[in-house]
Amino acid sequence: MGVTKTEIFTDEQNRLATMLKALAHPARIAILQEIIKRKTCICGGLVEELGLAQATISQHLKELKNAGLIQGTIEGVSICYCINPENWTLLEKALGSFFASYKMENSCC
Amino acid sequence: MGVTKTEIFTDEQNRLATMLKALAHPARIAILQEIIKRKTCICGGLVEELGLAQATISQHLKELKNAGLIQGTIEGVSICYCINPENWTLLEKALGSFFASYKMENSCC
DNA sequence: ATAGTATATCGCAATAATACGATTAATATT
DNA sequence: AATATTAATCGTATTATTGCGATATACTAT
Structure with a gap:
């Protein structure tokens, strides 16, 4: 049908x-890196920095x-756009424990 | 145009x-968690475990x-499907340094 | 050889994502 | 008030993703 069956998965x-989907685009990764690099981020600067149209950048933001x-x-x-500290840390921790749950010795093939 | 402009971003x-795009789907997260939980993973088991058709699971795999x-x-x-240890660790580290590059005190708004 | 089991692939329909020109909305400057 | 600047939104074309039934493939067991 083309629509993700969210109801069969956990919250x-x-x-x-x-x-992760929000993160999974090179433009959005570049935007985040730029926001982190500078401390104050103005959308206009991103349009020059990356090679995308203003409408596209605005949509990614x-x-x-x-x-x-x-x-x-x-x-x-x-x-002025900047990182949301709470959610940034939340995602960092969620990913941390997700990756840490795998132990090398579990490999079987 | 509907296609990501990869050429303007770094490798x-x-x-x-x-x-991250591969990771950014609840079914694929569930599959990875299941592979990690058991140590040997057979696709058939996943079809019963998750509520998706065999063709769909195979596609996600x-x-x-x-x-x-x-x-x-x-x-x-x-x-037998299992985690690829090298790439798992690579992604873990790439994400680790990506998230770590943000320092709280950078927040301006 | 035949039948069974497990997984992959094909083809399709429905929906989501990407990109951008044009327009709109809101604030600043003259 | 008129104009300029900045960013959001709208509309649209193109392409990608999701999901599944049907079929194909490959190996096992009888």
């Missing part, structure tokens, strides 16, 4: 998948915001 | 995005394999 699995990875406050005419 | 950004997250060896009639 934790769905939440992790949703946040919206997805990152919806996923809770970034937050923005109006700063005069422009908008 | 590192594209690689990370590709692996293929994506995980293409991304290098799992590997499979023929084990008689069935196939």
